[in-house]
Amino acid sequence: xxxxxxxxxxxxxxxxxxxxxxxxxxxxxxxxxxxxxxxxxxxxxxxxxxxxxxxxxxxxxxxxxxxxxxxxxxxxxxxxxxxxxxxxxxxxxxxxxxxxxxxxxxxxxxxxxxxxxxxxxxxxxxxxxxxxxxxxxxxxxxxxxxxxxxxxxxxxxxxxxxxxxxxxxxxxxxxxxxxxxxxxxxxxxxxxxxxxxxxxxxxxxxxxxxxxxxxxxxxxxxxxxxxxxxxxxxxxxxxxxxxxxxxxxxxxxxxxxxxxxxxxxxxxxxxxxxxxxxxxxxxxxxxxxxxxxx
Numbered sequence: 001x002x003x004x005x006x007x008x009x010x011x012x013x014x015x016x017x018x019x020x021x022x023x024x025x026x027x028x029x030x031x032x033x034x035x036x037x038x039x040x041x042x043x044x045x046x047x048x049x050x051x052x053x054x055x056x057x058x059x060x061x062x063x064x065x066x067x068x069x070x071x072x073x074x075x076x077x078x079x080x081x082x083x084x085x086x087x088x089x090x091x092x093x094x095x096x097x098x099x100x101x102x103x104x105x106x107x108x109x110x111x112x113x114x115x116x117x118x119x120x121x122x123x124x125x126x127x128x129x130x131x132x133x134x135x136x137x138x139x140x141x142x143x144x145x146x147x148x149x150x151x152x153x154x155x156x157x158x159x160x161x162x163x164x165x166x167x168x169x170x171x172x173x174x175x176x177x178x179x180x181x182x183x184x185x186x187x188x189x190x191x192x193x194x195x196x197x198x199x200x201x202x203x204x205x206x207x208x209x210x211x212x213x214x215x216x217x218x219x220x221x222x223x224x225x226x227x228x229x230x231x232x233x234x235x236x237x238x239x240x241x242x243x244x245x246x247x248x249x250x251x252x253x254x255x256x257x258x259x260x261x262x263x264x265x266x267x268x269x270x271x272x273x274x275x276x277x278x279x280x281x282x283x284x285x286x287x288x289x290x291x292x293x294x
Contacts, residue, residue: 007055007067007068008067009068010070035124042135044070046102050075050143051076051077053095053096054077055068057091057095058077058080061086061087063081063087064080064279065091066078080278080279083166083234083276085158085159085162086158092158093151096140099139099143102136103140106136110126146176147180147203149203149210154173157169157172167215167218167221168214170210170214171211171214174214177203181200181207184196225238228287229256229287229288230286231276231281231286232281233281234279236276238274238286241254243275246264246265255283270283
């Protein structure tokens, strides 16, 4: 759709379909249909601001965040913070913090509206503010549920990271997420809600991917590490072994053993990807300078 603060914003086509359904179902809530449209646009703005909070916070700690996709069930900010628990915690927590700020702003407007008599003079406006207030509050509460990959689950994972480490914290958060998914499926059945069922399926798939990723991270943490090199981004030493593949001949090799030259086809590489954080850096920046002479 457009680019905001260096972040590309995409809107899934299904958003328009759901918007038409929701607006038509809410017909009659206001005296004017205009407020039905504004209500759904307000949801769009709230979700956008929430995701922008993630993106800008991620950038503030040196991470990468340049894409947001909005779809009917919410939004996804594609953020890649540095692989440190503090940086990840701030990148995730910033989204709900935006909703906290909006909570007080909307509450203040509601109090103002009731004080000046909008219930009599502008009833649609007051109903609109009340609806947006509850939408923002509902999104805040739902996102703070400790169910991975919701924000609450990722905040829990970041806090556990300080104590358990990268791999075990993700595994613990994913397992807790499975318990939360079971609760969501029960709620979907009890309330006969298709939307809650769809959300539960989405979270279930992400919990499963999180568990698989945690197993890979645990395996990587057990690998022997190479002395003399360190990732400029996450400061992890690279594992010893042929874990990289040449983009020319597709054969595995260890760029830190051959100084980024493929031993099979002779291709020279200027950068190397970190297997821990996923960032790519020039090979020369991986070298740890020798300690100064005494």
